[in-house]
Amino acid sequence: MHHQVPLPHAGPTGSGRRPRIAFIDALKSRDISFLRDIMAALESDYDIRFTNSRQEAALIEAIAWADIVWLEWCLEPAVWATNKLNMRGHGKKVIVRLHSTEVIDGRFPHQVKWEAVDHLIFVSEDIRDELLKQMPDLPRRVRHSVISNGIDCDRFAPGPCAGDPRRIAWVGDVAMKKNPMLALQILRRLVDLDADYHLHVAGEVICPRTARYLDHLVGEMELGRSITFYGRIADIDAWYRDKGVLLSTTLYESFGMNIGEAMASGCWPVVHNYPGAARTWPAEALFATVDQAVERIRQVRPNGYRAFVVDRYSIARQMEAVRRLLAEGPAAFDPQSYWEARHEQLKGSIRSVGHIGLSEIQNLQDYAVNADHLRSALLAKFPDPKGRVLFDAGCGTGVVSAVCADLGFKVIGADFSKTAIVQARARVPGGTFIAGAFDQVPLSPVDAIICLDVLFHIVDDDLWQRGLKALARNLKPGGRLLVLEHFPEAPSDAQHVRWRSLDAYRKAALSLDLALTEIVTYRLQQIGAEKTLLVLDKAAAKPAPAAGNREMAVMPAS
The missing domain is CATH 3.40.50.2000 (Glycogen Phosphorylase B;)
Structure with missing residues (x-):
């Protein structure tokens, strides 16, 4: 697991200064770099800094100074910077340009955190196609285009006599x-x-x-x-x-x-x-x-x-294409397409719902720790879960649903990935699993709801609020909602993640008449980060005049 390095603040980017581009060339000095003509063409509109260093301090200084970070060559500095520095979280645009060396001779493109890159440039169609053979999921992780190298045809011109x-x-x-x-x-x-x-x-x-x-x-x-x-x-x-x-x-x-x-x-x-x-x-x-x-x-x-x-x-x-790229805004993120593609690519692997950067065994070890805390929180509220109905919101492939079914809960799960739902149905044959967004599933109130490692994947704040309201609405009086979250110190630059604060959850709970009764924080050794289980309880209903059978949830058809 890569731990992020603090990135110094670059200062305000108001109208008083021009945008800054840091060009980082890991192989060639400025006088022979393939960037030389690009930098010359841009210097009228941008402040430019070039570094050939591979020293972390020099790279951090250049990146902190810049508004746009251009990583020439997909080599060690590109791997280090995308994994260690939260560049997009600091508002920086990140570009990687890839040549043949990295694809034919190296393994570095497979180590880059492409979710932290705004745009990948190939200098030829052939090298693009060669990398996409190796990494067919790459188009889903980063925008890319082919921009051929440019020749300065004023400088390179025939002499007065033919050679x-x-x-x-x-x-x-x-x-x-x-x-x-x-x-x-x-x-x-x-x-x-x-x-x-x-x-x-x-x-x-x-x-x-x-x-x-x-x-x-x-x-x-x-x-x-x-x-x-x-x-x-x-x-x-x-x-x-x-x-x-x-x-x-x-x-x-x-x-x-x-x-x-x-x-x-x-x-x-x-x-x-x-x-x-x-x-x-x-x-x-x-x-x-x-x-x-x-x-x-x-x-x-x-x-x-x-x-x-x-x-x-x-x-x-070349410069016409480069200037268009520098001016373009961030790509719109389509979460459903992202997760459908991820579940399809990693079908049968816990990495599709776990940490994509860890091995199968490492993910299973961390999932076992999560499951222990989940069991404790559920059994503390429902010592005998038999007959109780539990809704797994954002159930993925049903890994956690299976844990709850083993405790005795009658499980309903929802996920907008059809590929994941097929796997969940196979993993938990006795459960009911619905392909659709968890906040739009028609559901009678249930006894317990779990929403584990899901809400920080909702990047739109309005959708996040709507999701929490749906969870509260679908919980019976006296029911328990468990939310597994992560509250890192630094924001993420991954397009499919948005961290929110514990205070945001406290305010949301109050507005939804949920009591935040317990906060359980523990450390996952494989990820190397703290996780927080939020235990939210809904107030019990007032006693009815006459005793009756407890209402069961309406079970949607699978």
């Missing part, structure tokens, strides 16, 4: 994932045809194993005079202008900034057909074999694809 068609650019970190070995094979074939072909490699050698391999193969293939390694190029836009071809041999890209920048600079694109490449780049630019690459390179036509980049991937197009 030499035999000067081939290869750009990127020199590592296995960029597949430079394939580039050597292509170069060797080209040099056999024309000794003037030359491969110009721009990028840092970040993998010693790859470096040693390339050094060895360059010698073995006698390519020493046909290849130049430049390291990182600061003015890469100028560097492109005398090159005629961009050769990309990468194993995978979420987008491929170097491909778009080179095309905008007038280079002829020759791109290895990695998964998803055909959804991003022209089909005729792709190759699968060395022979296809050589044939493509020898067809070079200067400036043939600049218009393709300008039309599809200009920075102006």
Whole structure:
């Protein structure tokens, strides 16, 4: 269980200052970050802070300062910030942008608390589809969209003369994932045809194993005079202008900034057909074999694809989408759809009604503690429950209904998830379970009502008030209502949760003629948090003139 870290107050956001965006890039410094052009485009309207740090103190400082938190890369800082900091609870908008590294090589997207994120950005359709295969429930947890990277087509532009068609650019970190070995094979074939072909490699050698391999193969293939390694190029836009071809041999890209920048600079694109490449780049630019690459390179036509980049991937197009995203309001939360999807996804697991971040065993352990307190409160009021009618409001899959049925209560349950109700009927065959909102179920007054871990899932205050009124109305005089609540110190940033205070319950009880007779607070070890069982009793009716049988609840048809 993640315990939240206090987040300092950022100060007022009145009309006296511009909105603030904190950009957090866990991998790249500001001068090489994919955020560089976005920040430059936004600085006229926003105050911007950039941090490349992974230190918690630096992250907290930047996030506390900001109104909008942009987490570039879905890596450790995104996991930590969404689980540890109550950013949305402090009124901050949270954006995560995801590239290929996180989906192909990592597990971090599965650890992010997506309910604490306002929007997830993918930079390509392929990487979106790949993550959704792994996490099919993600669209129900966070809004998302595809916004391709943008190319600054003013900066990346052809020079006064066309680049030499035999000067081939290869750009990127020199590592296995960029597949430079394939580039050597292509170069060797080209040099056999024309000794003037030359491969110009721009990028840092970040993998010693790859470096040693390339050094060895360059010698073995006698390519020493046909290849130049430049390291990182600061003015890469100028560097492109005398090159005629961009050769990309990468194993995978979420987008491929170097491909778009080179095309905008007038280079002829020759791109290895990695998964998803055909959804991003022209089909005729792709190759699968060395022979296809050589044939493509020898067809070079200067400036043939600049218009393709300008039309599809200009920075102006990207920024139009980014500005719309920054301006959009919070998503409307549909609780019925959320719970229906959750029960369907976790069918058969106690996690569908318990804590989704805990294991099955951990949830069962905490549920056992809740059940002990529930039994004590019910038996204290009804030592012999046989024949008594109990209503489980928001019964979910019937886990707690089963506990009450075992005590001897005749159980009625209601939940607006049809998937949950099917499971409740199977779990408690002798009970009556109704698919519908608990405050709208036609019900004659009952002896006892339980509403456990339900009311803080009602995010609308009016619906919360209406729900409490319905519970009080459906309780017999002399009956007992048990409400299990959680009163944390900090508000939640989860869209399906709204904490209210104990004082709010006291005021509501008074207005509904319910006596708050007991408050039982205990700690759940697995969740690592305190829970509070509110015991509310309805005053007994005045004695009737003549004795009669106790009225039973009208049992709705299952």
